[in-house]
Amino acid sequence: MSSDKDPHLLETCIASTRVFDGQLMKVNRDEVRLPNGEQSVREYTVHPGAVAILPILDDGRYVLERQFRYPLHRVFLEIPAGKIDPGEDPLATAHRELLEETGYVAQRMDFITTIHPVISYSTEKIELYVARGLTLQERQLDHNEFLDVVLVEPAELLSQIRAGQVSDVKTIIAALWMQQWDA
Known part of the structure; x- marks a missing residue:
């Protein structure tokens, strides 16, 4: 689904740090700008599928x-x-x-x-x-x-x-x- 229809919901990455680099998955910690202009943190695994x-x-x-x-x-x-x-x-x-x-x-x-x-x-x-x-x-x-x-x-x-x-x-x-x- 395209995010073109939902720009008011998008979060934008400001900085990304790889906090774990394992054999199966990686873990990232991103600083993001929220739709209201404030900042927050998103932590997530990066998986190969x-x-x-x-x-x-x-x-x-x-x-x-x-x-x-x-x-x-x-x-x-x-x-x-x-x-x-x-x-x-x-x-x-x-x-x-x-x-x-x-x-x-x-x-x-x-x-x-x-x-x-x-x-x-x-x-x-x-x-x-x-x-x-x-x-x-x-x-x-x-x-x-x-x-x-x-x-x-x-x-x-x-x-x-x-x-x-x-x-x-x-x-x-x-x-x-x-x-x-x-x-």
């Missing part, structure tokens, strides 16, 4: 993962996903991540949408795909990557979302999108 894939078997079941996520210290049920490498096409990332994490190769990979999961403090965007025509090969997990692959009926996933058992935003969006798409 990612893909997430909802793999659907021919029988309609979803291929999901159970993975421990350290920031929240628990195991989550989620769709396969991964970071886009510098210069890599998101579609190529989707195919790579699907094989690495689940062992499946997709005959068809359809783009669903782009999501920005945490717009208040991150530049992260996730390209969502649906994978179909799956053939199982051997998983190629990254070094020190641990996850279980599970097959889940769509209705079961929706039930877990409604019950608050699945809270991963990319998984929820993909499941709800497919509920509408396949309706």
